[in-house]
Every structure is written in structure tokens, then in C-alpha cells.
Amino acid sequence: MTEPADSTVIVDDREFSVAARSQWRTIIRRFLRHRPAMISLFVLTTITLFVFIFPIFWEWPFTKRDKTSLSSSPSWDHPFGTDELGKDGLGRVMRGTQRSLEIAAIAAFLITTIGVFLGAIAGYFRGWIDSILMRFTDLVLTLPLLVIVAVVSVGYPGAPWYTIPIILGLVAWTGLARIVRAEFMSLREKEFVEAARAVGARDRRIIFRHILPNLAGPIIVAATLSIAGTIITETALSFLGLGVRAPDVSLGFLIQSGLTAFKTRPWLFWFPSAAIVIICLCVNFVGDGLRDAFDPKQNRIKA
Amino acid sequence: MFRFIVRRLFVVIPLLFASSILTFLLVTNIGTPKKIEDAIARPNASQQQIDSLRRQFGIDKPPLERYTDWFSKFVKGDWGTNYSGAEIRPLMWQRIQVTLRLLIAASIMSVVLGVLVGIIGAIRQYTAFDYFTTFLAFMFFSIPAAVLAGFLKEYGAIKLNPWLREPSMGTGVTIVIAAFGLLAGFLIMRNRYKYERVRPRNRYVVGAAAGLGLAAGAMLVFEMVWGGNTYRAGNPKPLIPTVGQTTPGFEGNFVETVQDYFWHMLLPSTALILIGFAGYSRYMRASMLDVMSSDYVRTARAKGISEARVTLLHGVRNALIPLITIVALDFGALLSGAIITETIFGWSGMGRFFVEALAEKDPRSLLAFVMITAVSVVVFNLIADIIYAQLDPRIRLD
Numbered sequence: 001m002t003e004p005a006d007s008t009v010i011v012d013d014r015e016f017s018v019a020a021r022s023q024w025r026t027i028i029r030r031f032l033r034h035r036p037a038m039i040s041l042f043v044l045t046t047i048t049l050f051v052f053i054f055p056i057f058w059e060w061p062f063t064k065r066d067k068t069s070l071s072s073s074p075s076w077d078h079p080f081g082t083d084e085l086g087k088d089g090l091g092r093v094m095r096g097t098q099r100s101l102e103i104a105a106i107a108a109f110l111i112t113t114i115g116v117f118l119g120a121i122a123g124y125f126r127g128w129i130d131s132i133l134m135r136f137t138d139l140v141l142t143l144p145l146l147v148i149v150a151v152v153s154v155g156y157p158g159a160p161w162y163t164i165p166i167i168l169g170l171v172a173w174t175g176l177a178r179i180v181r182a183e184f185m186s187l188r189e190k191e192f193v194e195a196a197r198a199v200g201a202r203d204r205r206i207i208f209r210h211i212l213p214n215l216a217g218p219i220i221v222a223a224t225l226s227i228a229g230t231i232i233t234e235t236a237l238s239f240l241g242l243g244v245r246a247p248d249v250s251l252g253f254l255i256q257s258g259l260t261a262f263k264t265r266p267w268l269f270w271f272p273s274a275a276i277v278i279i280c281l282c283v284n285f286v287g288d289g290l291r292d293a294f295d296p297k298q299n300r301i302k303a
Numbered sequence: 304m305f306r307f308i309v310r311r312l313f314v315v316i317p318l319l320f321a322s323s324i325l326t327f328l329l330v331t332n333i334g335t336p337k338k339i340e341d342a343i344a345r346p347n348a349s350q351q352q353i354d355s356l357r358r359q360f361g362i363d364k365p366p367l368e369r370y371t372d373w374f375s376k377f378v379k380g381d382w383g384t385n386y387s388g389a390e391i392r393p394l395m396w397q398r399i400q401v402t403l404r405l406l407i408a409a410s411i412m413s414v415v416l417g418v419l420v421g422i423i424g425a426i427r428q429y430t431a432f433d434y435f436t437t438f439l440a441f442m443f444f445s446i447p448a449a450v451l452a453g454f455l456k457e458y459g460a461i462k463l464n465p466w467l468r469e470p471s472m473g474t475g476v477t478i479v480i481a482a483f484g485l486l487a488g489f490l491i492m493r494n495r496y497k498y499e500r501v502r503p504r505n506r507y508v509v510g511a512a513a514g515l516g517l518a519a520g521a522m523l524v525f526e527m528v529w530g531g532n533t534y535r536a537g538n539p540k541p542l543i544p545t546v547g548q549t550t551p552g553f554e555g556n557f558v559e560t561v562q563d564y565f566w567h568m569l570l571p572s573t574a575l576i577l578i579g580f581a582g583y584s585r586y587m588r589a590s591m592l593d594v595m596s597s598d599y600v601r602t603a604r605a606k607g608i609s610e611a612r613v614t615l616l617h618g619v620r621n622a623l624i625p626l627i628t629i630v631a632l633d634f635g636a637l638l639s640g641a642i643i644t645e646t647i648f649g650w651s652g653m654g655r656f657f658v659e660a661l662a663e664k665d666p667r668s669l670l671a672f673v674m675i676t677a678v679s680v681v682v683f684n685l686i687a688d689i690i691y692a693q694l695d696p697r698i699r700l701d
Contacts, residue, residue, distance in 0.1 A: 135318065142322045142677040144639040147657065148329065151669065154661055155333040228445060235447035236643050240658060252447070259453045259647075263461070273450040280445030288441070 027217075030293040037289020040282035047279060051097040060088030062095035063247050074267050081267035083257070092249050093271050099250040100231050100276070103165040107230040110169020112223040115176030116215075120207050122177070123184025134181070137174045145171055146236055153242040161244045164237065168230055176222045180215060187211050217294030224287040228280040235276060251276045307692075308685070315681050319674075323377075326673045327370050336360050336664045338386055360386070360666060373670065386665040395656060395671055399638065401548050402645065402652030404564070406637045409572040413579030414630055420580070421587025422619055425595060431490065436584060443581035448643040452574045456647060459570050460543040467542045480518050488514020543569060546649035571648040575641060579633075586629060591622040624694045628687040635683025639676045 031037060060066065065086040066078070074081045080089025122133040149167050156163065187193065188211065196210045231251070237243040238252025239259075246253075251272045258269030335343075339356050342348050357363040361373065361383065376383065382391040420440075424433045443451070492510025496502040503509070544550070544567050553563055594600060595618050603617045604610075633640075638653050645654030653672070660668035692698045 135314075135321075138318055139321050139325065142318065142680050143326065143673060144636065144676050144680075146642060147639055147673060147676070150657075150661055151329050151333055154664060155329075157334075232445075232447045235449055239447075239449040239643055239646070240661070252449075255447070255449055255453075259449065262453065262457050266457075269453065273454075276447060276450065277442070277445050281441055284441050284444055 027293045031289055034289035034292055036285045037292075040285035040289070044279065044282040044286065047097065047275075047282075048101060051094040051101070055091065055094050055098075058088075058091055058094070060091040062087065062092045062249055064088070064091070071265055073265075080271045081265065083265065083268055084261070089267060089271055092254060093251070093275055096249045096251040096254045096272055097275050097279070099161065099244055099248065100234060100252070100279075103161070103168075103234050103244075103250065104227045104230040106162060106165035107168040107172070108223055108226045110166065111173045111176060111226045111230075112219065114169065115173035115222070116180050116212070116219055118173065119177035119180025120184055120212065123181035124188055124203070124207050124211070126185070130181070133177075137177055140171060141174050143171075145233065149233070149237060150240060150242050153237065157245075161248055161250075164234065164243060165230065168233060172226065172229070172233075176219070176226070179218055179222065183215050183218065184211060187214055217290075221287050221291045221294065224283060224290060228283040228287070231276060231280055231283075304689070308689075311685055311688075315685065319677060319681060322677045323374060323670075323674060324370070326670060326677070327366075327373070330666050330669045330673070331366055331369075333664050333666065333669065336362070336386060336666065338663065359384075359388075362666060373667070377670070377674065382671050383667045385660070385668045386663040391668055391671050395653075395675065398651060398653050398656045399675075401650060402638060402641065402654065405548070405568060405571055405645070405650065405652065406575065406641055408568060409575035409641075410579060410630070410634065410637065412572065413576040414583055414626075416576065417580045417583025418587050418623070418626065420584040422591055422614075422622075424584065424588040425591035425622075426614060426618075428592065431494070433588075437588075440581040440585050443577045444585075446578070448574065448578060448641075449647065451577065452571065452644045452647040455570045455574050456545050459573070460545045464543055477522065480522060481515060484514035484516075484518025484521075485511050486514070488512070488517070542566065545570070548650045548652070571641070571644050571650065574644050583626065583630075587622065587626055590625050591618060594618050594622040624691065627694065628691045631683050631687035631690055635680040635687075636676075638679050639672075 055061065060078070066082060066088060067086050069075075069078065069082055070086045071084050072078060072082045074089070078088050078090065080093055082088055083092075118133050118137075122130040145168075148171050149164065152167050153159070153164065193206055193210060196206050201210070234243055234250060235252035235255060238250055239256045241256070243252050243256075244250045254272035255269060255276065258265070258272060262269050336356075339353060339360065342353050342356055354363065361369060364372070373383075380392065382395070385391050385394065420436045424436050427433055488510035489507055490510075491514075492506045496506055548564075548567050550563055550567075553560070555563065595614075600613060600617050603613045608617075639657070641652070642654035642657055644650075645652045646658055656668065657672050659665075660672060
């Protein structure tokens with residue numbers, strides 16, 4: 001019977017792990033109590049699941065034309081109406097939402113990865129690496145985001161849809177990089193980093209294992225908010241005719257084509273617009289809830 | 304201060320130089336200008352014509368030579384001609400003025416609105432006003448400019464203009480306004496006595512009556528001002544224009560010109576104000592909350608200074624510091640800031656300049672556009688730093 005010895009070890013272990021997790025648990029609890037954020041998360045999840053699953057059962061895919069009802073207003077057969085070619089509004093909005101969410105996901109991933117990586121390196125190593133990276137950040141900041149993406153998009157007209165989020169991601173990381181750098185600058189002087197170095201941890205380990213977890217809050221918040229930012233930028237691009245290209249659709253594309261026939265077919269403008277506003281609103285509220293959850297003071301300046 | 308500016312110039316000038324190289328690389332990859340594409344597509348196009356067009360666009364040489372050629376001329380102020388043969392510099396100057404007229408007015412309004420709402424939201428935290436403005440701010444954060452501007456154009460002008468010509472209020476509108484008045488009076492009176500132990504029993508009745516009275520008064524004023532306005536009824540011109548920044552060929556005295564400007568600016572600036580307001584009010588609220596919970600505000604209160612003085616002199620003044628730098632940075636981005644809104648409302652400002660240059664794939668126009676925006680971003684970055692150091696004595700530039 002070795003149980004007593006074992007159990008003490010387990011108890012010790014559990015005690016330690018509970019203490020370590022409790023911080024996360026309070027954060028999660030605080031987030032779960034944030035009512036707007038929870039409602040938004042629920043709506044967002046529902047919309048996402050709906051637009052990815054429901055098209056399988058829906059009889060009107062986004063390219064199929066119903067030649068018996070051209071330009072019809074919302075009805076039972078076509079809840080979101082049809083356009084002048086008889087394409088179903090609901091099918092197109094679902095497809096457009098899919099695309100917009102995919103674009104947002106790719107761009108947000110890139111923004112977060114690049115921003116965190118460059119910010120961490122600049123803030124941790126300082127010196128000439130920091131100077132070079134920050135001058136590079138300044139350089140990217142001088143060029144308007146929309147303009148860069150628009151110019152690249154015109155230069156390569158045949159490019160597939162995912163080039164847009166990739167370019168967006170390659171340009172829009174500057175804000176996050178600056179936040180991460182500033183935090184790294186102060187955290188690298190803390191005792192726990194010195195302790196880690198004293199026990200022989202290498203730079204990579206210190207950066208990713210010791211310092212980065214402290215920044216989970218601001219990074220998660222920035223990543224969330226960049227989703228909404230990307231969706232809105234994509235709308236602007238599509239409005240200029242530089243977003244995804246027909247026959248493919250995104251929400252921005254649908255809004256743009258809806259605007260051209262606002263007078264005769266307002267529903268083609270309303271439904272994609274509503275979709276974008278609801279999605280961005282939910283994302284922003286979730287971001288707000290996360291910010292409150294991670295921030296014990298709850299009144300910190302917007303990151 | 305002077306040393307700081309000189310030192311920054313040593314950073315800024317190479318930065319702008321690098322920016323020009325990056326821009327040039329971007330723009331050279333944009334493809335053949337549309338005019339040349341069209342010329343090539345023509346069946347009887349001679350090589351000579353195409354060559355002369357290439358010379359006209361300045362793309363007949365290898366890239367490096369083109370860059371040095373363009374850059375040396377650009378710095379001297381010779382920006383070349385655009386796709387239609389017009390000089391770029393005077394054209395751009397004209398467009399910048401149009402854009403600035405719209406954007407400076409809109410920015411000032413949105414800053415003022417944002418600051419006021421932010422302050423009230425912070426000192427009345429977690430009240431109905433705070434929740435309502437927070438929701439509005441989130442709402443306008445989440446609306447793409449194209450949606451907001453398109454919506455305003457349709458419902459703020461195209462649908463509204465016929466109504467403005469013969470304004471009348473149906474039963475539905477009257478009921479809605481009356482209900483609004485009732486609700487407002489009710490809420491105000493409820494909040495007024497929220498924290499008092501003795502509450503007048505008839506406060507709801509008084510509030511509702513006052514609200515109704517206000518609504519009725521508003522409707523009466525409306526009837527008197529708008530209802531009897533036969534000038535508008537006989538005037539064929541729509542009151543709220545949707546296209547352009549002025550009435551083409553408009554001649555009038557000073558007051559009429561200002562009126563013309565005003566009505567043309569109304570909708571596009573509303574769109575920009577609402578979007579700008581969202582950011583500024585959130586920022587101001589956060590900054591104000593931060594300041595009001597700081598030690599020096601507590602000290603000021605402890606000294607017995609009145610709450611109004613504490614809020615305005617200790618609170619607002621300090622809370623404005625970070626906001627002002629944000630505003631300065633935003634001003635740097637103004638020139639390229641309203642491409643969508645300008646396009647929807649048909650303004651010929653910088654937005655149109657860019658959209659046209661992009662459609663024509665005109666390298667020189669695009670280069671000029673991006674360089675001007677880059678310079679303005681850099682300059683206002685510098686200004687933001689200087690302002691920040693001037694306002695906050697804890698920060699030293701040198």
C-alpha cells in the first residue's frame with residue numbers, strides 16, 4: 001500500500017495547480033458574468049454555425065438562379081429576396097458571411113502572430129534589433145492600410161481571395177507590435193525573468209514561457225478586436241471593387257452591389273449590412289468583456 | 304525642444320526616403336496603365352503610339368532609373384502629369400482643399416461631441432446615459448463607412464427631400480414623438496429623485512406632462528418654421544444634395560455660398576462625425592475614469608475644492624492630454640481618411656483622386672498621393688509628440 005505517500009504527492013500537486021489555475025478561473029468567471037459579452041458570444045456562435053451548416057440544406061446556393069423570381073422582395077421562398085438575376089439573397093448572405101469570417105480569421109491570425117513575434121523580439125532584445133524593427137514599424141505606419149491593400153489588389157487582379165487577408169495581416173500588425181514591445185520592455189526587468197535566467201533558461205524559453213503568458217490579456221483582446229477591424233476594412237476594399245471577385249461573394253461585396261440598386265432592391269443592401277453590423281458589434285462586445293475580465297482595475301485605457 | 308526636432312528630423316527624413324522606395328516598389332507592380340492597355344487592345348495600334356504613351360507615363364526606362372528620375376523631380380516640386388495630361392501638383396492642391404474642408408469640420412465636431420459624451424459618461428458612470436452612449440459608440444464602431452454613408456444618403460436625403468418640400472406629420476409620427484416625450488419626462492423624473500429618501504408622489508405625472516408639453520412645443524415650432532415655408536415648396540432644387548461638394552456653376556453672395564457649402568457637407572460630415580465620435584467618446588471616457596481615480600484628484604477633493612472644479616480643472620484638463628495626441632495622429636491620417644465617404648457622396652477630394660488614379664493605374668498620381676499622405680502622417684506624429692511633451696511636464700523630449 002503506497003497510497004498515503006502517493007496521495008500526499010497528489011494533494012501537493014493539486015494544491016499547486018489549483019493555485020496556478022485560479023487566476024485564469026477568475027478571469028473566466030468574470031468574463032462569464034459580463035452579460036453583453038456572453039449574449040454577443042452566443043449570437044456570434046449561432047451565426048457562425050448557421051452560415052457554415054445551413055447552406056448544406058438550403059436549396060439555393062449562392063450562384064444558383066431562380067429564373068421565376070427576379071428582383072423579388074423578401075418572401076417565404078426567398079427570405080432575403082433575390083437580385084436582378086434571381087440569385088437568392090439568403091444563400092448569398094450566408095456565403096458572404098462565410099467568406100468574411102474566413103478573411104477575418106486569417107487576417108487576425110497573421111496580425112496577432114506577426115505583431116506578438118516582432119513586438120516580443122524588439123522589446124526583449126532591445127538595442128539595434130529594437131531600433132531596426134521599430135523603424136520598420138514606423139515605415140509601415142506611414143502608408144495608409146487601405147491604400148497598400150488596394151494597390152496590391154489592383155496589381156494582381158487574378159489573385160485568389162485569401163491574398164486579401166494575407167496582405168491585410170502583413171500590414172496591420174503595427175499596433176499590436178507596439179503594445180507587446182512596451183509590455184516586454186517593462187517585464188524583462190522583473191525579478192522572475194532574472195530568476196529564469198539565473199537557472200539557465202534560454203532567451204526563447206524566457207520569451208515564450210515566462211514573459212508572454214503575462215500578456216495573454218492584451219493580446220487576446222487585440223486579436224478579437226482585429227477581427228472586427230478586418231471585416232470593416234474588407235467592406236471598404238470591396239466597396240472600391242478590390243475585395244473578393246465575382247462569382248465569389250463576401251459581405252462587403254454584397255453591400256457594394258446592394259448600394260448600386262438601393263432604390264429598387266433595398267433588401268439587397270439591408271441584409272448583408274445587418275449581418276456585418278451584428279457580427280462586428282458582437283465581436284466588439286466580446287472584446288470589451290475580455291478586456292474587463294483581464295483587467296482587475298476595469299478602467300484601463302483602451303489598448 | 305529645438306534639439307528634439309532636429310534629432311527627429313534625422314530619423315524622419317530617412318524614414319520618408321525608405322517610404323518612397325517602398326511606395327515606388329508597390330506602384331511599379333500595379334501593372335500597365337489603363338490607357339496603354341487600351342492602346343494595345345486597339346487593332347491598329349502602332350508600336351510608336353504605345354512607346355510615346357509609355358514615355359508619357361514615364362515607364363519607358365528601367366525601374367531604378369525611373370525611381371531616381373521621379374524622386375529627384377518630386378523633391379523639387381515637379382510632380383509630373385497624370386493620365387489625362389494635367390499637372391498633378393495644382394490638381395492635388397485643389398483636391399486637398401476640398402477634403403480638408405470636409406474633414407476638418409467633421410473632426411472638430413466629432414472631437415467636441417466625443418469629449419463631452421466621454422466626460423459625462425465617466426462622471427455619471429453606469430447610468431442610463433453611460434450605457435446608452437456606450438452602446439451607440441459600439442454601434443458606430445461596427446458600422447462600415449460604406450453602410451453608414453449609403454444609409455444616410457438614402458434616408459437622409461433621397462427619401463427625405465420630397466418630404467422636406469411638403470413637410471407634414473402624419474398620425475404615426477405624432478404618436479411616436481408624443482411617446483418619446485412621455486418616456487423622456489418619465490425617465491428624467493425617475494432619475495432625479497433616485498437617491499432621495501423623500502420622493503414626491505406625483506413625480507411621474509409631472510414628468511410625463513412636462514415631456515408631453517415639450518414634444519407638443521417641438522411639433523408646434525416645427526409647424527411654424529417648416530410647415531409654412533412656401534419657399535421650399537416652390538423650389539425645385541432638393542434641399543439636401545447627395546452629390547458633390549458644391550452646386551456646379553453656383554454663383555451667390557457670401558451667405559448663399561456658405562449655405563451651399565453647409566448643405567453639401569451635412570450628410571458626409573454626419574457620417575464621419577458619427578464614426579469619429581465612437582472612438583473619441585470611448586477614449587475620453589477611459590482617460591477620464593483613469594484620471595478621476597488618481598491620487599491627485601483625491602488630494603484635490605480632500606483639500607475641499609468643489610466637485611465641479613475638481614472635475615473640470617483637475618480631471619478634464621489632464622484627461623484631455625492623451626486624447627489630444629490621438630487627435631493629432633488622426634489628423635495625420637485625414638488626407639486618406641474618407642475615401643469611401645467621399646466616393647459615396649461624389650466629392651472630388653483626395654478620395655476621388657486616389658480612386659481615379661487607381662482605376663487608371665496611373666503611377667505618378669498614385670506616388671504623389673501616397674507620398675503626401677506619408678508626409679502628413681510623419682509630420683503629425685512629430686506634432687503629437689511635441690504636444691504631449693508640452694502638456695505633460697512629466698515627459699521630457701531631450
